Amino acid sequence: DAGVTQSPTHLIKTRGQQVTLRCSPKSGHDTVSWYQQALGQGPQFIFQYYEEEERQRGNFPDRFSGHQFPNYSSELNVNALLLGDSALYLCASSLAGTGNLEQYFGPGTRLTVT
Amino acid sequence: GESVGLHLPTLSVQEGDNSIINCAYSNSASDYFIWYKQESGKGPQFIIDIRSNMDKRQGQRVTVLLNKTVKHLSLQIAATQPGDSAVYFCAEVPAGSYQLTFGKGTKLSVIP
Numbered sequence: 001d002a003g004v005t006q007s008p009t010h011l012i013k014t015r016g017q018q019v020t021l022r023c024s025p026k027s028g029h030d031t032v033s034w035y036q037q038a039l040g041q042g043p044q045f046i047f048q049y050y051e052e053e054e055r056q057r058g059n060f061p062d063r064f065s066g067h068q069f070p071n072y073s074s075e076l077n078v079n080a081l082l083l084g085d086s087a088l089y090l091c092a093s094s095l096a097g098t099g100n101l102e103q104y105f106g107p108g109t110r111l112t113v114t
Numbered sequence: 115g116e117s118v119g120l121h122l123p124t125l126s127v128q129e130g131d132n133s134i135i136n137c138a139y140s141n142s143a144s145d146y147f148i149w150y151k152q153e154s155g156k157g158p159q160f161i162i163d164i165r166s167n168m169d170k171r172q173g174q175r176v177t178v179l180l181n182k183t184v185k186h187l188s189l190q191i192a193a194t195q196p197g198d199s200a201v202y203f204c205a206e207v208p209a210g211s212y213q214l215t216f217g218k219g220t221k222l223s224v225i226p
Contacts, residue, residue: 004157033212040122042203042216043158056212090157092214101146101207103214105157 002027004093004106012112013081021076021109025093031055032074033103034066035090043090049074050096078111086113122201124221133191137204137217142185144206148214149178149189153200161189161202191222199224 005024013019025032031050035043045058049068068074072093078085088110092103127133139147145166150158164171164178164187171178177190187204201221205214 031212033214035214042205042219043214045213045215048212058213092157102148102160102163104160105150107155107157 004091004104006089006091006106006109008109009107010110010112012114015081015083015113017081018077018079019081019111021078021089021091021111022073023076023091023093023106024073025091026104029093029095029104030072031094031096032068032072033092033094034074034076035092035105036060037088037090037108039087046076081113083113086111122219122221124223126223126225127194128225129194129196131194133189133194133198133222135189135191135202135220135222137187137189137220139185139187139204139206139215139217141206141208141215142182143208144215145209146207147178147180147187148205148207149176149187150203150205150216151198151200152203152219158203194222194224196224196226198222 004026007022033048034046037043046060047057048055052068063079065077088108090108091106094103148163149161152158162173162176162178164180169180175192179188201219203219204217
């Protein structure tokens with residue numbers, strides 16, 4: 001049973017560039033959430049996608065956008081990168097039929113902005 | 115892997131002892147709570163959850179206690195093992211929301 005997978009593992013970008021991160025949910029899951037985790041902090045909710053639409057959004061600017069595909073995989077896009085965007089980006093998947101409460105996390109993508 | 119333990123409260127316990135990790139949550143409207151374990155270089159791993167209509171739930175070697183009066187959550191780990199060394203986060207979910215709100219985390223170090 002495949003768990004949540006994310007790519008790439010690590011990424012280095014320059015300030016002002018754009019980045020796309022990818023996530024495949026756990027087998028059988030239909031909902032994907034994205035979180036940002038700064039060093040030494042707990043993850044912070046960016047948004048959640050269900051049925052290819054953004055269902056809920058946290059306190060992040062419009063530079064952060066996403067997409068969900070028909071196979072339930074998802075992308076996180078960040079435009080006009082800032083140094084402060086350097087963090088571990090985590091994807092979590094869940095099942096809408098169980099209330100999306102039990103969220104399973106992937107290993108994350110470490111983004112460094114220079 | 116990267117360290118998620120910088121600037122976090124640390125709990126050091128002897129192998130075989132019981133561990134208690136505490137968490138204060140913020141939203142009185144939260145009705146679902148989860149404990150996650152995060153090892154260095156990995157994503158958070160689900161440990162145990164509890165709903166607001168319960169005050170205690172037990173799993174394998176772990177117990178979660180919920181005190182809604184003081185908005186406090188605790189995780190008890192029995193017979194702590196070196197493999198339990200990690201950062202532990204509590205997370206809350208308000209009713210009607212899909213968003214996990216995480217606490218600051220506690221780093222557990224097990225002394226062999």
